Amino acid sequence: MRRLVSAWVLPALMAFIGLGSHMANAADEYDYDLVHSSVSFKARHLDISWIHGRFNDVAGKFSIDRENPAKSTFELTIKADSIDTANKARDEHLRQPDYFDTKQFPTITFKSTSTKPIDGGYEVTGNFTMHGTTKKVTLVLKGGKEHEFKGVKRVAFSTELSLKRSDFGFDKNAIGPIGDEALIFIDCEGMRK
């Protein structure tokens, strides 16, 4: 029995553990670091100026496979209720059904479906869901530098995204002097799990 364990089971177990650690090295799992990340946006007002805002409650995770980047995945979930334009009354107004309708559509999400390595980052295509409408979008993630701080490995990416609110079922009558197009800026830092 002892011979059987030493001859087969132990090597198999060690091989499994080794394979596991190899897999962990191949695809690193990261959690979105809310403290060092931001999702902000700006939209035109009267076509002469910009209104800026941000979402304060964001979560996400991404897995980065350095050896096979196509296997890397990215997910982001934004709580629409956490919109913040530095004006409480306007934020309340934006949460209403004429705009984000946060009681019906509480989250804005992005989930990658394919990833392609490019110079200085990744080109990530995925499903972007906002206001109950899902569209395929492509993000150009710049960055990807790693840094180990206090024993925790970190990686960061930045991207910009231009969307038309009317493409996502927002009320066309409520667009008016606020431009239809909104620019979204995502700067996210991930902490390895």
Next chain:
Amino acid sequence: MPDPLVYLQAGGTAAIVSAIFVLMMGRHRVLQPNHRWNAATCVSLGLGLVTGCVLLSLRPSWPPVSGLDRFLIVIIPSVLVIEFTAGVRSLSPRLVWGLRLCLAAVAPRVLLHDSVYLSGTESWTSGQSLFVLCTSSLLLACLWISLAHLHERTADMSIPLSLALAILGAGLSVMMAGYIKGGTAAILLASVLTATTIATRVTRNRQSPAISGVGVVGLFGVLFVGTYFGRLAIDGAIVLGSAPLLCWVTAWRTADRRNEWLPGLVRLALVAIPVIVVLVLMKRDFDRNIRPLLGDADCRIVLPGVCCFYSANRV
């Protein structure tokens, strides 16, 4: 961009379409029995609403994804169909009331479908959800039964007009709380209810119970959507929702036939009081919270009286 004139034109056209249909059908012999007239009234209301929605580009999405979509696509057509079937003579009144109560039971659940309130992400527990759904259904059923009973006693135009007044007040309150689309639907509903009621009065003495049925469900729907998806305060919604019950105060006057207009006018005045109080309070909140977001030039308010509109998109 929403414009007060566009609202007036759309509401007015919807009202004219409903009124013309009623006036055309009013003299038709086939529709003389009350039960058939009830069905014709449903068609009139439906035609007016569709016209208004088309003119204001109020196009609910299919499948319905928001509370307002479900109100316009599921709840309003359901009550129109139920009131239409009430015109089928072979159907017993018990069955019709069974259908009405079924609608009252499911309406809150349908309106809140897939929202944060029922998906477990909001702070509502399942017990709280059940309490809100049951209480709302009960309130709707009580309002419906109560006004239908009063309608059987009087059947004059003051009851549907009171409902139209309460719906108009609810719509303006929802708008002033920041939810333009919700208020728009209410204004259209109030317009077609008023037009159908007045046109019916021109052609017949007795109002159709269908108008009151659609009015009750419409008032409930506007307030429910305005409260749970918009920012309409629940106390204001309760006051507006129960205002038509004040029609009961003058129920004793119906025996007196010497002056048939007086009880109706008193009913309207009684219902108008809480509606105006809520509107004044909403206007105060509007001036405090939303008006600073708007340029003065953009803010067009016509209160009291006919209507209150503002360009809500000035965020």
